[in-house]
Amino acid sequence: xxxxxxxxxxxxxxxxxxxxxxxxxxxxxxxxxxxxxxxxxxxxxxxxxxxxxxxxxxxxxxxxxxxxxxxxxxxxxxxxxxxxxxxxxxxxxxxxxxxxxxxxxxxxxxxxxxxxxxxxxxxxxxxxxxxxxxxxxxxxxxxxxxxxxxxxxxxxxxxxxxxxxxxxxxxxxxxxxxxxxxxxxxxxxxxxxxxxxxxxxxxxxxxxxxxxxxxxxxxxxxxxxxxxxxxxxx
Ligand SMILES: O=C(O)[C@H](CS(=O)(=O)O)OP(=O)(O)O
Numbered sequence: 001x002x003x004x005x006x007x008x009x010x011x012x013x014x015x016x017x018x019x020x021x022x023x024x025x026x027x028x029x030x031x032x033x034x035x036x037x038x039x040x041x042x043x044x045x046x047x048x049x050x051x052x053x054x055x056x057x058x059x060x061x062x063x064x065x066x067x068x069x070x071x072x073x074x075x076x077x078x079x080x081x082x083x084x085x086x087x088x089x090x091x092x093x094x095x096x097x098x099x100x101x102x103x104x105x106x107x108x109x110x111x112x113x114x115x116x117x118x119x120x121x122x123x124x125x126x127x128x129x130x131x132x133x134x135x136x137x138x139x140x141x142x143x144x145x146x147x148x149x150x151x152x153x154x155x156x157x158x159x160x161x162x163x164x165x166x167x168x169x170x171x172x173x174x175x176x177x178x179x180x181x182x183x184x185x186x187x188x189x190x191x192x193x194x195x196x197x198x199x200x201x202x203x204x205x206x207x208x209x210x211x212x213x214x215x216x217x218x219x220x221x222x223x224x225x226x227x228x229x230x231x232x233x234x
Pocket of ligand 1: 100102
């Protein structure tokens with residue numbers, strides 16, 4: 001099993017995803033919302049690129065979710081906090097979601113990967129167990145932030161690689177960097193993100209501080225969201 005890491009969707013054209021499982025992550029906060037929401041009881045999530053596309057789904061009765069500039073889109077039902085996605089009133093519902101970085105990464109990965117799996121710190125061990133069972137080559141696709149790599153997504157890549165490296169082979173420097181960074185965090189991923197990640201600083205300014213600690217928690221949601229057709233479900 002070969003392991004590679006794409007640190008930002010801007011670099012995705014450098015990766016051949018055909019025949020591989022793409023594990024897409026956006027720890028702050030899109031994939032954490034998906035994992036937490038589906039774990040809580042949301043039926044499915046359709047990721048789209050634009051607000052306009054989401055509003056078409058709204059007319060069909062979908063709950064709409066997401067942000068622009070970190071702030072809930074005015075016409076949407078909910079924003080991009082995992083706590084909103086876990087609310088009981090959305091259990092059993094289909095959601096359409098668009099965010100600045102996360103849904104872009106999913107849209108890019110699905111163009112050529114064999115399968116797209118949604119990863120977050122919240123479900124990293126569940127994703128690792130699945131990858132080990134499949135035994136296929138994987139590419140970890142980090143959403144980053146507006147084309148730049150991000151610390152929290154790189155830490156997720158490292159956390160996943162740490163759990164599968166005994167059965168796999170790293171084939172790029174980005175994967176080695178991610179693994180080294182995760183191991184250096186030494187069990188303090190939450191602290192490392194909160195003290196150093198630029199996205200953490202942005203979210204603190206948006207009064208989303210409680211999202212930070214939650215999204216940095218490893219393995220609180222044992223679900224495996226997979227993209228099937230246009231929808232992500234477990
Ligand atoms: O809401 C978020 O965490 C971000 C918004 S921004 O990039 O900080 O403006 O969106 P996401 O696509 O989940 O990274």
